[in-house]
Amino acid sequence: MDAILDNRLYIGNLAAAKSLADHLELGITHVLSVCPEYPSKGPRHLCIPVQDSEYEDLLIHLPRACHFIRTALDAGGKVLVHCVMGISRSVTVVCAFLMETRHMSSINALSYVKKRRPQIHPNYGFIKQLKVFEETGYRPSSTNPIYVSWKRRQAQDVTSYLNAVHDTISIIPDKLYISSEFPDDPTQAQSLLLDMGMTHILTTQSGEISPKLISPASGVQLHHLDAKESRPETLLLSLPNACSYIRDAVSNAGQVLVCSSAEWKAAVIVCAYLMSSRRISPSQATSVLENALPLFNRTRNFSKHLELFAACSYRPTSDHPAVKAYLKEIGGHRPSGSSSSLGMDACTAKAGAAAINAIASEILGGHGIDATAFNKTMASIQQSRGAIISHG
Template sequence: MQPTRPAPSSSAIIDGKLYLGNLQSNLDGEHRASLGITHIVSVCPEGGPSTGPTHLVLDVKDNEYEDILGHLEKAVAFIEEALAVDGNRVLVHCMIGVSRSPTVVAAYLTKTRGMGVMEALDYIKSRRKEIHPNYGFLKQLQIYVQCGYAFKPKDPTYRSWKRRYTHGVRQYLEYAEDVAIIVPDRLSIATDFPADGLQGRWMLREFEITHLVVIGSEEVPSCATNLSLQVHRVDTSEPNIDIWTKKAVPSAARVIEQAIKGDGSVLVYSKHETKSLLVICAYLMAASRLSSREAMSVMEERLVLFDPCPTFFRQSEILDTLPLGEISSGDATQDSIKSDQGSSQKSRRHSFPTTSVKHCVLPNTLSTIHEKAKERLQAAATFQSPLRLF
């Protein structure tokens, strides 16, 4: 039995003029005809070869180290020339219409509509909610604007940026690798956070975080307030760990419960690993009516080398004595935990190969996403950037 071909998916970015879609939106002639498409920009090798002067093919891979900057000037000029003629309509597509093609459309909007990079991406997201260019493309969009909407290898701005580019992308991937997914689309944990505001903002968007639970005195990232995330701080000043467990942990677990009930996605952030894990444990106990030992079994499935210290075991026994409350039986999170994370994962969120308790192991249902992320990190270790410094 042959696999089902993906359905065409496209979104109007500028009504009656500019459309953004997946590969199938280009391959499906009826779909193109229904939109009145006259010109096509294929931002992926699968879109070629070119069918003629109204079809521009860009050989770009979706990798943080890939050179898309060198293609933006040509792509934007192609779109501008096409839309200068009344009645023309342009479709810009890549494989799934999430990273490469939105980058090209954002470049067009920054040049022709005077938008900033984030403003352009936010606007595109309002038209096609699943878009999320990779961090490397985001940085290249910024330098495209700073260099006057053109690729200028000898421009001092470009040369200065290029020297820092590979390090910045690698740094971002390392921060993202630190995020462990406990419950897909709902609950994650991190022990480190980018100091760079743009990296932090992009990471929160990458994981679609809506609520941030900060345990301890760690500084709340400024990007969290800029994104209007709901932030809850868990005080750790209580010197008696037993008292802290009885008072602070149930409160934090309830914050997570209410956020998830409201269809939110929570990131628990702290350098206090034991205390973070206690909060996660308490939430899992409440969400699926588990004992502390059963909750720890779930955490062992999610976390590599889960090896809690004696303090964690002692405090988890205290959790068994507390009225943590329960999430209703129909809650999606409870189903996800009890069914070993469900049967599908539609989010573009990544999970990363891991080597410590900070990092999560996902079951086979998420193997495709896991393998893609693994390839990204392997590329980060070996890839020689094609962006040249002349």
């Protein structure tokens, strides 16, 4: 149990609430239970029976909870707000009270409480609801348009967040993770980093993750490589830097998220680290990756990068014979490999386009549609697509 405000407002867990008789010196007069496990026992005990789930609507109960706390404190009482663990539901209620009475933002309220109870960890759904609580003027109700709008999209928003968490895959538990999608919503981004315990993020190029998505207070470090699309060798040459960054973070008990919208690039970085840190072959590193990502589609680009990394003894340079041969092989083309759907070669793409054109001509001609114009459009699209077809 921890005092949050003037030794009159406390946060605790279920055990603390059930053992108040052992702590008479605290002078607790009122109890607010934010869980169904401790039903109300009288007018000085309010129970809000919600579960600790991102999908729960705690927001609608916050005005009543704040009123209960304020009335008790105004009468000279002392209040214990608790849930089962004392880290999520109860914290959300106390933060809401601080926001309403002290006009704190949700971020400042959470920071204020965390300084007094370091283990707090409200779930994403409740953190989002604190922001909406402020937006409604601390008066969420079934007639408040802001509340109604939030309620309408709540499930979809929470599902989106939980999908982002699910798609953040552990390669080395509590050390190294991989993802091809990072939330573009600041609340989701910060909650994901907190929920997953991330301390470092590594991306393949600047701008892939905006620094604005990462709260300075989180202490999470964002580092990007300079793997330019216009120069296909830059990812390969950046791998020693990437491995060093991951190694330093992990050796200091950090957790690293390797993130790239091009999954194969993030996979190359992860496998390169496995190869250099464990002294294993490309195929062995790929097996580790595929155990975590069974549906990963290795492109030729992916495999070639690992082969070159091994051939260069984990220290590829632009003047290494293997790298020179690779650059000569690909010539002036730009490998993409950022999507498995682009893993075809130019001949396959052209053949596919020709087949589509033939079928379309037959169908469209029968409906009086200008098939010639359609074919010209398809040819133009194919020409543009050819510029980005992967060599991998």
